[in-house]
Amino acid sequence: MCVGVPAKVIEKMEYSAIVDVMGSRLTVGTIFVPEVELGDYVIVHAGQAMSIVDETYAKESVEEWRKLVNARNS
Amino acid sequence: MLEILKQSTNTEICKPLLEAVIDKAREFQNLFGRNPAFMEVCGSHTMALAQTGVKQGLKDYVNLISGPGCPVCVTDQKSIDAMIALAEGENRIICTFGDMIRVPGSLKSLKDAKIAGKDIRVLYSPVDSVRIAEENPDKEVIFLGIGFETTIPVLTLMVSEAEKRGIKNFSIWMTTKLIEPVMRYLLESDEVNLDGFLLPGHVSIVLGENSYQYLVDEYQISGVISGFKTADLLSGIYKLIDMKVKGQIAIENNYPAVVSKAGNPVTQSWISKYLEPCDEAWRGIGIIPNSGLDLKPEYDQFNAKKRFPVKVGEPRKTKCRCGEVIRGVVTPKECPLFAKACQPMNPVGPCMVSAEGTCAAYYKYMRESF
Numbered sequence: 001m002c003v004g005v006p007a008k009v010i011e012k013m014e015y016s017a018i019v020d021v022m023g024s025r026l027t028v029g030t031i032f033v034p035e036v037e038l039g040d041y042v043i044v045h046a047g048q049a050m051s052i053v054d055e056t057y058a059k060e061s062v063e064e065w066r067k068l069v070n071a072r073n074s
Numbered sequence: 075m076l077e078i079l080k081q082s083t084n085t086e087i088c089k090p091l092l093e094a095v096i097d098k099a100r101e102f103q104n105l106f107g108r109n110p111a112f113m114e115v116c117g118s119h120t121m122a123l124a125q126t127g128v129k130q131g132l133k134d135y136v137n138l139i140s141g142p143g144c145p146v147c148v149t150d151q152k153s154i155d156a157m158i159a160l161a162e163g164e165n166r167i168i169c170t171f172g173d174m175i176r177v178p179g180s181l182k183s184l185k186d187a188k189i190a191g192k193d194i195r196v197l198y199s200p201v202d203s204v205r206i207a208e209e210n211p212d213k214e215v216i217f218l219g220i221g222f223e224t225t226i227p228v229l230t231l232m233v234s235e236a237e238k239r240g241i242k243n244f245s246i247w248m249t250t251k252l253i254e255p256v257m258r259y260l261l262e263s264d265e266v267n268l269d270g271f272l273l274p275g276h277v278s279i280v281l282g283e284n285s286y287q288y289l290v291d292e293y294q295i296s297g298v299i300s301g302f303k304t305a306d307l308l309s310g311i312y313k314l315i316d317m318k319v320k321g322q323i324a325i326e327n328n329y330p331a332v333v334s335k336a337g338n339p340v341t342q343s344w345i346s347k348y349l350e351p352c353d354e355a356w357r358g359i360g361i362i363p364n365s366g367l368d369l370k371p372e373y374d375q376f377n378a379k380k381r382f383p384v385k386v387g388e389p390r391k392t393k394c395r396c397g398e399v400i401r402g403v404v405t406p407k408e409c410p411l412f413a414k415a416c417q418p419m420n421p422v423g424p425c426m427v428s429a430e431g432t433c434a435a436y437y438k439y440m441r442e443s444f
Contacts, residue, residue: 054332
């Protein structure tokens, strides 16, 4: 399943990072995005960051996904 | 369901976008005397189109056909039976993505095998299976490697990890699928008349925008790479209709914040280091030459098909029409089992099991609107 919600890198290790996805924190691999920096947004697939996402798009995207989740839960 | 469309997104953007798509579709109808037809080639798009209400909102104006983009769904029944048979072996730990565990085999599912006591573990991050192998040196740990181009690099990473840590009791049952060969198959089979493709967002992260040029050059058909938000989906559909109305044929990247022109070169180099093309069998289609990737011979020690050969008979025949649903030839509602004998709690075919399956999307969101 492709998860379209961008994840924000909040801690960076050598080949992994801790990311925040709408409030949930998880550790993901970063070997496929070696240029990733702290504060970047990434798309995660099967536990690995696959792409670095434009920040403006990422912020809008997170907000929209939040609304979708809220709509489903209401 | 349209309520979700209204609630879940920025209505200032999405409501006018929906109306703009409908207006553009009317323009198409005036020109061609029929509604435009597009295929989404990604299971997550199938689910997103249903979940956001886009498909329902456009049903009288645009024919959105679900394609072969759900990895569990396209895996042929004999491969499913083989993976379940693999779990029957002694002293094994089978690791898998969640969807696979409930897919019915001809005799049983992986879930049945787990209930019967077999060690079957569902993982979100496949790389965890290497750690499981390290922690269980007296058992063989086998990962069921299904997936398209987005998942495939992750499988190569697992092989690298196992190799680096000198782990001998780890292997992958490779049954991966590639998107280009199946799109070519669909276009050449001519079973479905299409005006364009809504191209997968995350497969395109790996492949890049340029990889789809063959659609234009060889098949004279357009494609728009799309994200998963309501506005992404609607604007992608709008662009597909607009190109057709204007007589243009092109590949457009409607997800440029995530997808680049050339794709992710790091993932591509991992794939070419570890894998080589192989023939793969697809549900409802059969073998498509070079439509999958398998481990190169030098990585045979991680190739579960070579280490643990499994023989299974011909699959049990059912009235399930998943094979035709995957090709876009029928909708789930045309299957006699849909929402009757086949439901999410008691699925007959994989399209009802998977979180990306067309039948699951119809059952959950569109039973009443189609």
